[in-house]
Amino acid sequence: MELKLFSFIDEALKVRKNYREILETVSQRLGDFFEYSMKSCPGFLNIYTRVKSEESIREKLLRNNFYRIYKDPQKATLSLSDLIGLRIECRFIEDEKKIFYEILKLFNIQGEQGYYRTSLDENIYLRLSEKQPMLQQNGFEIYKIDGYYIYSRTKFNFELQIKSMVNLFWGEIDHSVLYKNYNYLITENFFRSIMYSIKDNLSMIDRQLMILYEQIGNSGSERNSIDEEHFTNLLSKIIHDVYAKKVKKELGFLPDFKNMSDFIVTYLFSKKSPDGPASYGENFIQILERINHLEKEEVNLRHEIKFIREIDFEDSFTRNIGNGILEVINEDFNWYIFFRIIFKMSNKDHNEKEFEEFCRFIKYKYDKTFDEIFDSSRIRQEDRQIIAEYILNYIAENFLINKDINYLLVYALRELENLKTVLEKIVSIESFDQNIERIERSLKNYSKGKF
Known part of the structure; x- marks a missing residue:
């Protein structure tokens, strides 16, 4: 009974x-x-x-x-x-x-x-x-x-x-190791002393994390650029590890997209907070919290990325590269995983707005590079604009050949920086024409490879 x-x-x-x-x-x-x-x-x-x-x-x-x-x-x-x-x-x-x-x-x-x-x-x-x-x-x-x-x-x-x-974290340890474990009772005091020690160490870690958080948040304009680089690299590694693990679990292989993660972090830091300007520390914590949230989410890497409306572009450069990306976004795995991460990290309701913002950011990166190159140049402003537009169109044309992510986000930007000594000596359209073959050769001399 x-x-x-x-x-x-x-x-x-x-x-x-x-x-x-x-x-x-x-x-x-x-x-x-x-x-x-x-x-x-x-x-x-x-x-x-x-x-x-x-x-x-x-x-x-x-x-x-x-x-x-x-x-x-x-x-x-x-x-x-x-x-x-x-x-x-x-x-x-x-x-x-x-x-x-x-x-x-x-x-x-x-x-x-x-x-x-x-x-x-x-x-x-x-x-x-x-x-x-x-x-x-x-x-x-x-x-x-x-x-x-x-x-x-x-x-x-x-x-x-x-x-x-x-x-x-401590609660999970205590609940799993002690509360749910009935085999330790004979040596309970011994276990308790160890657990007290662990708790003390965790409390110390909490204080250290708080000091670190306050240091990041309050450093403002006086912050050290080296510290920023370290924290940016840290976020990049976290994003890489989180999604590499998800890709391994879902598709069975372990990708290496370090450069991709670096660029994603740079892009995320460029975005303005909806509540107004945010400090470096605030951005760091917001991104870290978002990554932590995404790590717990299930990710299906077999579904296509879809858009519900047409993308609006600001100029010919963003239109050319944007349409090129859209053609292969569900075929090229690097572009696919890149935008899956960006769309997941975004709080926007639809992918279209984020895609448009990303294309504007790419244009901004190239414009900023041109500004740095021509900063000490004696060339007229109108001629600068003509040269920059020519080079941008040339980069877009080369990108559209293979639509390779590494070319657009890394190689072409790096080659522009390497061409600084050539470009800053240009004083007119005529002198640009004399160097155009060398410039085009540098921007075209790219072997497609892994990102």
Whole structure:
């Protein structure tokens, strides 16, 4: 004969199934509310929500003897304080406190039994009468707030946590190594001492990361260009490694697109923030956060890149190179993966606008190179324009032969820089004509290769 305990648990799990859609709706509403309310807080990164799984419910009912406390399976299930889990993720441990204080300011209408609500949503209640952060059984502190959401006159409990990157990582270690592992009990004190040491080291890392973040964000115009180069190279390597791993998993081979990653980072740093000018540090963190988010996403590399409207070009150069890229974007793997990364990194709703912005950036890169070349030249401004347009058209024509990504983004730009000593000596259209063969030879002498 089966123990009544297990029939009780089976009934409790049926409750979870019956309320599944409602629980997911409540979870979504909570996530949307806190993301909207907290996204402007210092250090805010992300909102994570989940509905407690059947396995977790079964484990908690057994661990806490809910069968003896509640005789009604439905009441037992709905009484779980973390039936819905909500986590606000932030950068640093100091940011946890800042976000908690923002919550205190937001939930300022007192209710019953230590619960408070906000004027923005009368269905959300948080128990803010308890001291925070709370001390856990493992001896470490955590911001953990009980709450409930009223849906169709029924209370659905949720647990709100605030965790920095380091504490998020620590929580996974503690949960996986200790909480879920029953084999260490004989030497528990030994394990605990090691875990305390790990936690101390993580806290030190948190402080070091915060110092690094503040240094990047506050360095402003005095920042060292060498430091910028190091951070740019770091982002490039991260992008390369993230997508190389995805390509390996999806297609079975490991590509090398270091130059591609370098150019993508340069392009991303050139983009203006929708909220106005951003510092180097702010851009660095935004890009890093976006990469971190994309790393968790599934990427299907077998779907074509599509556009829903025609692309608008500003001039003949962007039109020529843009149409050339569009012809091969789903045939040339280098162009394909390049724009898959850019479109994923972009927050735009459609690919067309990002593609147009990229073509303008290519033109800007070449225009900037010409400005540097002719900076000390004695040639007239009108003649500079004629020469630059001629060379740009020549580069576009050469690009259209093979439509090779390396030629447009690396080789031609580098050759222009190498031709600086020749071009800066040109003082007229006539002297340009005398050197045109050498210039064309340098820009054409390219063997198609891997990017």
